[in-house]
Amino acid sequence: MSSELSGKICVVTGAGRGIGAAIARAFADAGAQVLVTDKDENAAEQVALEIGGSSRRLDVSSEADWDALKAAWPRIDVLVNNAGVTGFEENAAPQDPEHASLEDWRAVHRVNLDGTFLGCRYAIAAMREAGAGSIINISSRSGMVGIPGAAAYASSKAAIRNHTKTVALYCAEQGLAIRCNSIHPAAILTPMWEPMLGDGPDRESRMAALVADTPLRRFGTVEEVAALALMLAGDSAAYMTGAEFNIDGGLLAGSAATPSRDE
Numbered sequence: 001m002s003s004e005l006s007g008k009i010c011v012v013t014g015a016g017r018g019i020g021a022a023i024a025r026a027f028a029d030a031g032a033q034v035l036v037t038d039k040d041e042n043a044a045e046q047v048a049l050e051i052g053g054s055s056r057r058l059d060v061s062s063e064a065d066w067d068a069l070k071a072a073w074p075r076i077d078v079l080v081n082n083a084g085v086t087g088f089e090e091n092a093a094p095q096d097p098e099h100a101s102l103e104d105w106r107a108v109h110r111v112n113l114d115g116t117f118l119g120c121r122y123a124i125a126a127m128r129e130a131g132a133g134s135i136i137n138i139s140s141r142s143g144m145v146g147i148p149g150a151a152a153y154a155s156s157k158a159a160i161r162n163h164t165k166t167v168a169l170y171c172a173e174q175g176l177a178i179r180c181n182s183i184h185p186a187a188i189l190t191p192m193w194e195p196m197l198g199d200g201p202d203r204e205s206r207m208a209a210l211v212a213d214t215p216l217r218r219f220g221t222v223e224e225v226a227a228l229a230l231m232l233a234g235d236s237a238a239y240m241t242g243a244e245f246n247i248d249g250g251l252l253a254g255s256a257a258t259p260s261r262d263e
């Protein structure tokens, strides 16, 4: 067990399952005091029980929830803005730029982008007294390239990438050692993929098709993303800020695939 985060207070959003839960686990294993947050209070509580951390309901799109967190946890060392939605969770309505509804577009931005903005704002205040800290924003490969069928998701993740750099420069300008970096995963096997995979007989072939363009030809694991977050959270990454880290099996290393076309 490493002690890289010993004595540090770490908050992770959307940590009731998937990548966020794995990050919370890795941080606890590295000696941190972890606050597991999620809009799903029960899921957060289960993870906190398992890792010996604390839990709290936090809807990242709610300013009131962040204000309440600030009152309860005024000083922290690490924040991971992980909570995110694709837009396909609630309904199967189209999310392409021609047919997406304004309400669906805004709903995705409220969670992914507003949530990250509010999280960064809270973290800067909660790290200012110590004058140091690490903010890690979970963007996506979709923040680097266009996604024809998921316009709001791609737009919100691209905006997270840029806001990360603004936060990093703002903190540096103020003489604060508060670092802010973004992680860009692709094809990490978590419940987020379930609506796209389904549980029918073609599940396996759908999975294979989804990673056919990935040079490493497999889905990534949540533990692999957590290992990167752990590195960025700790003091060994003290000179890294405003940077973006791809974790995508090599997907963004080559030229982009041409979007499919119905002939």
Ligand SMILES: NC(=O)c1ccc[n+]([C@@H]2O[C@H](COP(=O)([O-])OP(=O)(O)OC[C@H]3O[C@@H](n4cnc5c(N)ncnc54)[C@H](O)[C@@H]3O)[C@@H](O)[C@H]2O)c1
Pocket (backbone or CB within 6 Å): 013, 014, 015, 016, 017, 018, 019, 020, 037, 038, 039, 040, 043, 058, 059, 060, 061, 082, 083, 084, 085, 111, 138, 139, 140, 141, 142, 184, 185, 186, 187, 188, 189, 190, 191, 192, 193
């Ligand atoms: N899985 C992937 O392949 C992949 C790829 C790129 C980026 N990401 C990003 O990684 C992050 C985590 O993804 P995941 O695959 O673990 O997702 P997931 O759907 O498995 O888990 C997301 C968690 O966020 C919580 N959540 C949703 N809306 C929330 C809100 N408003 N406030 C607080 N919590 C909320 C959910 O309850 C859930 O526990 C997301 O930001 C996602 O966009 C994932």
